[in-house]
Amino acid sequence: MRLLLLACLRAQTGNATTAARIRNHLHAAGHVCVLKDAFMYESPTEIANLTSTDKFDAALAIHLYKGGRLLQGGRIPFGIIFGGTDVNEDIKCEEKRRVMGAVLGEARFAVAFTMKMKELAAAEWVDPLFTSEVKEKVKRAPGVHLLQEMPQDDLHAAMKRCFAVVNSSISEGMSAAILEAMDLDVPVLARNIPGNAAIVKHKETGLLFSNPQEFVVLSKSLMNDPIMEREIVTRAKDYVKKHHSWEGERKAYQNLLLRLQ
Template sequence: MRLTLILLSPLQRQGGNFSTISRISSYLTSHGHRCLMEDPKMFQSVSEFQAFLHYKNVDLVIGIHAYRSGCLIRASTVPSILILGGTDVNEFYKDINKLSVMTEAVHNARYVVVFGQSMWSRASSLWPEIPSNKVKEIKQAVITKPSSSFCLLQYLKSNNHIPAATASLRNITVFLLVGGIRPVKDPVFLIDKFSEWHREDSSVYYVIIGPKIDAEYFGETFWPAVKQSSGVIYIPGLSKEDTHAAMRDCFSLVNSSKSEGMSLAVLEAMDMGIPVLARRVTGNQDLVQDRKTGLLYDTPQEFVLQARSIMSTPEQREQIVARARAQVAQHHCYEAEGHAYMSLVRTALSEPC
């Protein structure tokens, strides 16, 4: 039976939520279902959303983020599946009004999806009354398609970020952070220490790629820090393919987030054989085992120690990369993710209201 599904997510193309909802849509569409991707911001009220569902004869709603999509899902009369995004249960819960909205959405949804054990624990602590069989763990899949036309070295040279005479990426070491510029990603966390390191070793660079999401944070905190820091380079959001190419060309991917659900950028780097240096927070620890599938750090000082360590031990780097790739291949497969959502859709629709 061909179903009509609404897939709710912030639709900023460089965002992890967009990548996740796009994969789910692609899988369900390939199996004959009609998927309509919508941004929750497009609807002014729950009643407008309900009218849209009726007009489109929607069978099921799948939404990412317990607050952003939850604002609509909380009162939906159409069966729904709510996917927790990370910032909802790690950050938004601190606002009592947002927590109230998320609680209504969680209660109204047929199922709640989490990406990993740490997110499951967060959900259980916020909503202990929710039956455990209502919460389903579906690990994020990862698909990487680096652009063949984008070269990080040429980009940095043509924009005068590095000396024009730099002949090869072998002459510089690029640590790359990928993520939207906003407080929770904490892109300034390593800037001072990295700039100090660059002054000692001019071949080391810190490159940050990501769209401006929080304009106030960008203008008051992030950009002033970047402008005054040597060796720190900011690149506004690139296409997914060009971002993957930049990952391919860098020495290591960096994550400095204050909290994470499951970082898609970390998964993408692991899939492409790029070592990950990630801040020691629960979501990252679901993916990265220190010195086994990546490196973890708590402070900027520890970051530099870990970075120097992997630079000086190529054999350790190769072992970490191999184990990380094997982990992604085993647990973050596109077909497995798609099959899990397909099964959950069928189950959600087979249950009485």
């Protein structure tokens, strides 16, 4: 099967690595999967012309609004993969919410990375400004350094040299950085938001904090308790192997493709 995969492909982002991983799963099953950046297209007509000219059999899109809207009304069947922006941000806009509902109505299947994401989507149906704000705050924070994006291998090497990985996001779908840290035997401290709490169990597979003061207390406890650190790392590694293995994910996507035939 020749497949089109639409995603936001800005280099070294979670979306780009997720899309590449899914493409590899599909290639392993014998399919041809072509990645295209959703930001390069403006309307379903452009995608319809692309799928017709290049003779695609089916399509996948990451994010209902950013990618899925471009597949509406097309000649080929498609599946959709939820992104955190869908249920955390885009859903707040009436027009985007309407479009996302229409996309779900046409999709053969929808994939949610966590139960919380699935529940939010089910209950509701059946950006640059934020980046600039973060950069300005980092400039005023002593001891905090902002690094540019880097290749995944370099990032993993840097992570393994760290005492812990911190996720301070105020909005997450499923954090690939957290799962990668768990797999690399690095302790995780994450803000206690639904997306993070869905994959981090407090004091078992990581530590969850709700405010700066709690973060400081938990960080010190982790630094001063090597036994707790080892236990958290071990349980986190086991959790990733059991619930987020690439083998299981590959099989799931390969099975979902059968619905597009």
